[in-house]
Amino acid sequence: EIVLTQSPGTLSLSPGERATLSCRASLSVNSNYLAWYQQKPGQAPRLLIYGASSRATGIPDRFRGSGSGTDFTLTISRLEPEDFAMYYCQQYGSSPQTFGQGTKVEIK
Amino acid sequence: QVQLVQSGGDVKKPGASVKVSCKTSGYIFTTHRISWVRQAPGQGLEWVGWIFAYNSDTTYAQNFQGRVTMTIDTSTATAYMELRSLRSDDTAVYYCAREPYNYGFLDFWGQGTLVTVSS
Numbered sequence: 393e394i395v396l397t398q399s400p401g402t403l404s405l406s407p408g409e410r411a412t413l414s415c416r417a418s419l420s421v422n423s424n425y426l427a428w429y430q431q432k433p434g435q436a437p438r439l440l441i442y443g444a445s446s447r448a449t450g451i452p453d454r455f456r457g458s459g460s461g462t463d464f465t466l467t468i469s470r471l472e473p474e475d476f477a478m479y480y481c482q483q484y485g486s487s488p489q490t491f492g493q494g495t496k497v498e499i500k
Numbered sequence: 501q502v503q504l505v506q507s508g509g510d511v512k513k514p515g516a517s518v519k520v521s522c523k524t525s526g527y528i529f530t531t532h533r534i535s536w537v538r539q540a541p542g543q544g545l546e547w548v549g550w551i552f553a554y555n556s557d558t559t560y561a562q563n564f565q566g567r568v569t570m571t572i573d574t575s576t577a578t579a580y581m582e583l584r585s586l587r588s589d590d591t592a593v594y595y596c597a598r599e600p601y602n603y604g605f606l607d608f609w610g611q612g613t614l615v616t617v618s619s
Binding site for chain 1: 535537544545546547559561562595597603604605606607609610611612
C-alpha cells in the first residue's frame with residue numbers, strides 16, 4: 393500500500409500568513425488522485441481539494457493544491473481564523489486508499 | 501442537499517459486534533459508493549472499506565477483512581457497517597462518506613458515530 397507522509401507535523405503561523413503543507417507518497421500516485429481534507433475538533437473532515445489541484449464546491453480560492461507523482465502541496469495563501477485546523481491528504485489512485493497522518497495548523 | 505446521518509454512539513464489550521447505520525438523502529443513492537473511515541481518539545483517519553450502492557460490491561481494507569461486513573438497503577437509501585469481534589483498539593469514531601461516481605475521494609461525510617469498546 394502507498395504510505396503518505398505529511399510534513400511538518402505542526403505549523404505555527406499567524407492569521408494572514410501563508411501556509412505550505414507537504415504530502416509525500418511512497419510510490420507514485422496514479423493519475424494524481426490525491427485529495428486534501430480539513431478537520432476541526434469534533435467535526436467530520438471536509439473535502440478541500442481532489443485530483444491534486446481541483447477545489448471542491450464552496451472552497452475559497454485561498455486554498456490551492458499542487459504537485460504530481462509523489463510530491464504534493466497544499467497552500468493556504470492567507471490564513472483566516474477559521475483555517476486553523478488539522479489537514480489530511482489521501483491518495484485514492486491505488487487500493488487501499490490511504491491517508492497521511494495529518495498536519496496541524498495552529499495559531500502562533 | 502446531500503446529507504448522511506449516522507446512528508448514535510454505542511458501548512460494547514470486547515468480543516461483541518456493532519452495527520452502524522448511515523442514512524443518505526439528497527442524491528441518487530445507487531450511483532455512488534459509500535466508504536467507511538474510522539478515527540481512534542487523537543489519531544488520524546483510517547479507511548475501513550467501501551460498498552457500491554448499485555450492486556452491493558464491496559472492498560475492505562486488509563486490516564478488517566473477516567471482521568467487517570458492509571450492506572445497503574436501497575429502499576431507505578441507508579448503508580450499514582457491522583464490525584465483529586470487537587477489541588479495545590476498535591474504539592473510534594466511525595464515519596460514512598460518499599464517493600462521488602466512485603472516484604475515491606470523499607465529498608460528503610456523516611457526522612460520525614463513536615463506538616466505545618470496554619469491559
